[in-house]
Amino acid sequence: MEYILAHAALLPYPQIDPIIFSLGPLAVHWYGVAYVASILLGWLYARSLLANDALWPANRPPMTRAQIDDFIFWAAIGIVLGGRIGYILFYDLAPVLAHPLRAVEIWNGGMSFHGGLIGVTLAIAIFARTRSINVWQLCDVIAPCVPIGLFFGRLANFVNDELWGRITDVPWAMIFPTGGPYPRHPSQLYEAGLEGIVLFLVLRFLTHRIGTLKRPRLTAGAFVAGYALCRIFVEFFREPDPQLGYLAGGWLTMGMVLSLPMLAVGIWAMAWTPARPAAGERLRS
Secondary structure, X not given: OHHHHHHHOOOOOOOOOOEEEEEOOEEEEHHHHHHHHHHHHHHHHHHHHHHOHHHOHHHOOOOOHHHHHHHHHHHHHHHHHHHHHHHHHHHOHHHHHHOHHHHHOOOOOOOOHHHHHHHHHHHHHHHHHHHOOOHHHHHHHHHHHHHHHHHHHHHHHHHOOOOOEOEOOOOOOEOOOOOOOOOEOOHXXXXXXXXXXXXXXXXXXXXXXXXXXXXXOHHHHHHHHHHHHHHHHHHOOEOOOOOOOXXXXXXXXXXXXXXXXXXXXXXXXXXXXXXXXXXXXXXXX
């Protein structure tokens, strides 16, 4: 034990107060600010993509910036409802069925990325149909923005002292206050780096250098497959949810299981991407 504690002291966990400030009963949390920042910065990045005509087939963006302004509300609803419902279905179903009020007790578990993705996908499908926008091209607009939210969300997990990694003796291990006396992988930072920074840069290269936005669903497919690969990799370092543990073999986790279909869908979307439309040709939804 003394060796483990001495080893972990090489990189102490910076205990940051999850609450930024309080005004009476109102407390502003870093986690909430991360959500707001993610949506705002994602919205601004989506507008910048639509403002660059050269990125799109026949130099015609699939929607106006005013339409993406309208979609932000839909996206926020999809993230919140999908994320919470997804967490309940994937990670907390039995306790919620036993005590239904637990569904609104967000302090008993939080949000699921996979659920949020499903929620946003449904929002995209409904919004695109009601606005006569090509569904896949709207996905292509949103996909490059998602790593921004993943980056801030994982940093918020780190500040909240949650979703930490497995016990390890690597030099950069940390002892998390809620993770017991053992050094653990700072897996939240791994995810922020891979799902946030690396995936954003990869998608930026694809959209601005390779021209993937000119071929509907190629960018969205690259994001879905890329996230799945990043998540599956990090799951080998992340501690599984205590109520589920390992699903099989002492290594398979729910995060891996949920990411495998994403990998398949992403590969399918990229493999079956339609050719670039001719100038003046209108894409069908």
